[in-house]
Amino acid sequence: MYLSKIVICGAACRNPYEIHRALWKLFPEDAEANRDFLFRVGQADRDCAEILMQSVREPEISSPAAQILACREYPLSLNVGQRLRFMLVANPVKMINDEGGRKNSEGEPKKCRVPLVREEDQRSWIERKxxxxxxxxxxxxNPVFPLRFRKSREDRVGKIQPVSFQGVLSVKEPDALSELVRTGIGPAKAFGCGLLSLGRG
Structure with missing residues (x-):
């Protein structure tokens, strides 16, 4: 894996959906590739946003909209009992039945996501994950400013209410934790949620 520091400027830096699209363009064209990167928005203002990106492939193609400032390999070596600092900006949600009584294609009640707003529910969510x-x-x-986005192709707007989780964890299953680092935690990964960062204390 690779860790990269990216800066995105212009209108794209104010829309998480456009940030995601700009990051895709840092990789060589591959029609068969699935999204294989996670990211988190760091410092940002109206003109530029600093992005931390973790990716399976090495980013190669800077553009005027997205500049690669630094990139390094990220070897992940974990041991049982190891104590590590962690940071995660995630979108903790629960699934409930659609209030309108709509059904899915199988005739079952349609589910929708609702954010977890109470701290005790958020704590239980991360413990389960x-x-x-x-x-x-x-x-x-800690709460994070809501992420508002617009999908121009669908002319659809939305809002995500991320939460910042920080602290110290102790490794129980290195392979399981490595998989969480690689794949991310929770929904809204395309909008800058889910990247689990680990560091020695």
Whole structure:
């Protein structure tokens, strides 16, 4: 895997959906490729946004909209009992039946996602996500500014309410934790959620 520092300027930096599209363009064209990167928006203003991106492939193609400032390999080596600092900006949600009574294609009640807003529910959510991989020793939860986005092709607007989880964890299952790092945690990964960053304390 690779960790990269990217800066995106212009109108794209104010729309998470456009940030995602700009990051795609950093990789060589591959019609068969699925999205194989995660990202988190760091410092941002109206003109530019600094992005931390984790990717399976090495980004190669800078553009005027997205500049690669730095890139390094990210070897992940974990051991049972290892204590690590972590940071995660995620979109904790639960599934409920659609209030309008709509049905899916199989005739079952359609499900929709609703954000978890109470801190105790958010804490339970992250504990469930990590339960097979790590145990939490310390956890601080903070709200993040809502992410508002527009999908121009569908002329659709939306809002995501991310939450920042930070603290210290202890590794229980290295392979399971490595998989969470590679694939991310929770929904809205295309909008800058789900990247689990680990560091030595």
């Amino acid at each position: 990590l339960q097979n991989a790590a145990s939490l020793e310390n956890l601080v939860i």
